[in-house]
Amino acid sequence: MPQPYRLAFGSCSHPALPQPLWPIISSRKPSAFIWGGDAIYADRYAGLNWTAVGLHRASEGGWTITFPPPSVHLDATPDIIRGWYEKQLEVEGYRQFLQGFDVNVTSNDDGIGMETIHSKPIIFGTIDDHDYGQNNGDFTYQFRKESNLAFIDFLFDDVTQDSKECALQEANEKDSCGSTVNGDNSRHQKGGRSKISDPMYQRSLDGKGLYGVQLFDFSRKINVDDGNSVLGGGHWVPESDAMIDPDVIDGASTNDTIVNYSTTHSVAVFALDVRSNKTPWPKGKQHGHSSSALDFLGAEQWKWFRSALANSRARVNIIVSGTQVHTDRFPNDGNVVEEWSKFPESRDMLYDVILNSGVRSPLLISGDVHMSQFLRKDCVRSTDVQKWNDDKRANADPPKRSLIEVTTSGMTHSWGTSFSSQPKHHTWPLWPYSYLVSRTFMTICHYVCPWNEIIIRKMGQEEAMVGRGDGLTGKQYYLGLNFAELEFDFNQEEDSTSDSGAMTVRVFGRKENEPPKLEARWTFDELSGATSLPGMTAKVEEFVSLGQGSSDWICLPYRGLPSAFHYYAAIAIQFVVFCSLFFLPYIVAMGAFVMGRRIWRSVSD
Numbered sequence: 085m086p087q088p089y090r091l092a093f094g095s096c097s098h099p100a101l102p103q104p105l106w107p108i109i110s111s112r113k114p115s116a117f118i119w120g121g122d123a124i125y126a127d128r129y130a131g132l133n134w135t136a137v138g139l140h141r142a143s144e145g146g147w148t149i150t151f152p153p154p155s156v157h158l159d160a161t162p163d164i165i166r167g168w169y170e171k172q173l174e175v176e177g178y179r180q181f182l183q184g185f186d187v188n189v190t191s192n193d194d195g196i197g198m199e200t201i202h203s204k205p206i207i208f209g210t211i212d213d214h215d216y217g218q219n220n221g222d223f224t225y226q227f228r229k230e231s232n233l234a235f236i237d238f239l240f241d242d243v244t245q246d247s248k249e250c251a252l253q254e255a256n257e258k259d260s261c262g263s264t265v266n267g268d269n270s271r272h273q274k275g276g277r278s279k280i281s282d283p284m285y286q287r288s289l290d291g292k293g294l295y296g297v298q299l300f301d302f303s304r305k306i307n308v309d310d311g312n313s314v315l316g317g318g319h320w321v322p323e324s325d326a327m328i329d330p331d332v333i334d335g336a337s338t339n340d341t342i343v344n345y346s347t348t349h350s351v352a353v354f355a356l357d358v359r360s361n362k363t364p365w366p367k368g369k370q371h372g373h374s375s376s377a378l379d380f381l382g383a384e385q386w387k388w389f390r391s392a393l394a395n396s397r398a399r400v401n402i403i404v405s406g407t408q409v410h411t412d413r414f415p416n417d418g419n420v421v422e423e424w425s426k427f428p429e430s431r432d433m434l435y436d437v438i439l440n441s442g443v444r445s446p447l448l449i450s451g452d453v454h455m456s457q458f459l460r461k462d463c464v465r466s467t468d469v470q471k472w473n474d475d476k477r478a479n480a481d482p483p484k485r486s487l488i489e490v491t492t493s494g495m496t497h498s499w500g501t502s503f504s505s506q507p508k509h510h511t512w513p514l515w516p517y518s519y520l521v522s523r524t525f526m527t528i529c530h531y532v533c534p535w536n537e538i539i540i541r542k543m544g545q546e547e548a549m550v551g552r553g554d555g556l557t558g559k560q561y562y563l564g565l566n567f568a569e570l571e572f573d574f575n576q577e578e579d580s581t582s583d584s585g586a587m588t589v590r591v592f593g594r595k596e597n598e599p600p601k602l603e604a605r606w607t608f609d610e611l612s613g614a615t616s617l618p619g620m621t622a623k624v625e626e627f628v629s630l631g632q633g634s635s636d637w638i639c640l641p642y643r644g645l646p647s648a649f650h651y652y653a654a655i656a657i658q659f660v661v662f663c664s665l666f667f668l669p670y671i672v673a674m675g676a677f678v679m680g681r682r683i684w685r686s687v688s689d
Contacts, residue, residue, distance in 0.1 A: 086198065087113055087187040087317065089302040089574070091351065092205075093404070094495045094567035095120035095212065095451025099171035100507045101496035104594045105567050106177030111596070112569055113187050115300055115317040117205050118353055120451035120492065121212025121406030123238065124168040125505045126160035127219050154420045157219035162230035165217050169238040181205065182242045187317055189306055201306065206277070206316040207239050208298045210355035212406030212452055213422075214505070220422055222362040223382070232288035232360060240279040277315055283323060283331045284355075293360035295385055297392050299326035302574060303349035321345050328352060328398075330391035343397050349574045352398035352443075354389070358406045361385055365418040365426070378427040380407075386433070393441035399608065400572060400587060401443040408450045409434065410459040410489045410537045410641070414655070422452065432635035439463060439485070439637050445587065445611040448489035449568070454498045455526065456568065456591045458539040458560035458604055459489040462620045463639040469631045472624060481624050485613030487639065488606065489537075490589050492568035499526035500563030521665045526563055528661050533654040534646030539604070555591070555603035562601040565594045587611065617642075 092114035097103060109117065137153045160168075172178060184204035215235060218225040225231070279285050284296030299321040306318035323332045325344040361382025381389065393401070409424045409431065418426035425431060438446050468482035494500075502509045502518040503526070509518040530538075539560040556562065571588045586607045590600035609615040622644040629645075630638050664671075 086190050089319070089351075089572040090114040091300070091353070091402075091570045092117045092567060093120055093449050093490075093492050093570070095406070096122040096214075096454055096493045096497065096505070097172070097495040098125045098497060098505045098507070099168055099175060101505075101510060103175050103177050103496055105495050105565060105592075106175070106181045108592055108594070108596055109567055110177075110181050110185055112592075113185050113203070113317075114205055114569065115203070115302075115319045116298070116353070117181070117207055117209075118355070118402075118404060118449070119207075119209025119211075119239075120404055120449055121210060122214045122451065122493075123209070123211075123235075124165070124172050125214045126165045126168045126217045127214055128158040128160070129504075129506055130156040130158055155219065159219075159225065160217035160227075160231075162217075162227050162234060165215070165227070165231055165234045166237075168215075169234060173238070173241055182207070184313055189318070201318070202313040203317040204242065204313050204315055206298065206300075206320050207242060208296075208353060208355065209239070210357055210404055210406055211235055211294055211359055213359060216359040218359075220365060220418075221359045222364045223360060224364055225359075228360050229288065229291045232294040232357075233285075235294060236279060236282070236285045236288050240277075240282075240285075277320070277322070281323075283329045286331065293357040293382065293385055295355055295357040295381075295388065297326075297328050297352055297354045297396075299328060299345060299350060299352050299398060301345040301350045302572065303346040321350070326352075328392055328395045330388055330395065333395065345397075346399075347397045348399055350398040351400040351402065351570075351572060352396045353402045353404065354392060355404045356381060356389065356406075357385060363427070365422075379430045380424065380427055380434075381430070386437070390437055390441070393437065393443050396441075396443050398444070399574065399585070400445040400447070400611075402447050402449055402570070403438065404449045406450070407452045408459075408489070408491055409448050410461050410487075410639075411535070413533075413535070414658075429633075429635075432633065432637075435463060435487070435639050436636045438487070445608045446487065447570075447587070447611060448487065450489060450491045451493040453491060454494040454503050455491070455500070456493065456562045456566045456602060457489075457491040458589070458602060459491065459537045460486055460539050460617070460642045461489075461537055461639040462486050462617075462622060462642045463637045464624075464627050466631055466633075466636055466638055469624070469627045469638055473628050473631075482627075484616060484620065486610070486617040486620075486642065488611065490568055490591075492566055492591060494565055495567060496565065498563055498565050499523060501565060517669060521668070523563060525658075525661055525665055529654075529658060530559055530561055532657050534650045536641035536643035536646055540643070541604075555600050560602055560604070562591055562593070564601065566591050566601065568592075569600075584608065 090112060092109050092112060094105070094117070182204070184202055186200050187203045188198045189201055190198065213219050213221045216225065217227055217231045284294065288294050300316060300319045301321050302319050304319055306314060323329050327333055327343065358380045362380050363378045407422050407424060411423050412425040413423060414421045424434065462484045464482050464484045472482045497503065497505050497510065499522045501522065502515065503522045504518060508514055541557050541560055569590045569592065571590070573586045573588070575585045584607070586605055588603065588605045591602035593601045607615065610617050620642045622640045622642060626640055626645050627638045630640070
């Protein structure tokens, strides 16, 4: 049986902690592994800033809340960053994963039989703050360019010397490595992936940031010479064939811009850089700074992203962000918990760019938060909402479409083990307390907080709103160590006009041979908006209440907006629980002291 078409995703991995997931990832045999941020932890933790906790008056009126206490970190230097990448590359499980695995493919001789090839996974992805080198990092980080280049070297560490020689020849316009024509992968098999010609590397070299796109065509015929390995299962498409990256197209001739991949069996992965061009979070008296001046990507990356999406003819389009997009967890200023909601106009622009692009089957992947979640927002065009409201709230609701986000974070540390990346919190004597605090706090948060974008899956329910598949029921989150897998079922012929087929998303834990902790399946029609996902309980009036902005789309948690009472009551509960757990050792010690003193007095008497 041929190998299923899979891509793997993960984030938040500390080289100094055990990494038990790599053998499981290898057993799934993905064509690529995409880092979602924090591949290393280069900055150094220096404690919590409790003095920042509390209410703060904003400069433009009103109040903001800072909670939990923000952590204090020391920035990393380029040498420290590269040192941690070297340590990650020395991790045994990761090194074995880079070396690849044998996969079964359909024989080219008769198209029926099977043959075995050795596949080396493509390593791709983006950064978040800790591998960037600065906690909650932004464009003010003095080593931003050096950090970007270090990550590129990390991604291309598995590129062979032959590939580097091919890259030099390509740079000198010598095509001795072969060419790729009509789906022939010969050049790719001989080391066509090269750092020097990679547009992501060129942008990093120019100081523009670390963003890019990779394409996988799962219909490609694989031509393999005896003894050779293939990259990405033979499905990876070089940028010169994909012609999605605008910087590649700008340097190509007119004839080169023809689509050289299947539009029915392809997956494009867009990696966004939310660090190198990010506006600094407002601090102190700047708490009330207008959100219109705050941005994650920067003007040049926005322009690139719009063009890249417009160029994509892929069947599935994955957008990777180091921070969560759909969530709105804590009412702080963003110096504590980062997410796109803290820059609302920037997030609205992200929704507009994705939904206006017309790309098929968009899906968001994020990391950062040391747990896994399946999230959903439903979106309606602003003009449709306004028309519905102007027509005296007609009987027919405006058409909507859903946007799914899969968060996978915590490859070495998580809320189910210890949320802290510090090795001391994973060893005796701190680990029992650290594990208790982490799991207890985040479990309570999922029970009491009105996080209405988290998908709920009921027992025996097969509706698309909760996804179809195995895994846990109830709220779709998992607190243990995890990675995510996307498996694609391209149930469509090349000349078909329908958009049938589906994507299965699985989240696996640390134990081998166990079923996935979370699993959901959505059809391409559902992800593309051609078929509506049922289950939305958000009311149209809620869309109207948010329809005063300038964005083209209004996106809400699919289970509706939370009430103000529920929102702030949950914050109060979080505060009490967090403080209780944080001071628990001191309370226990004090109780033991008082009890011991009473016993001593009673014995003495």
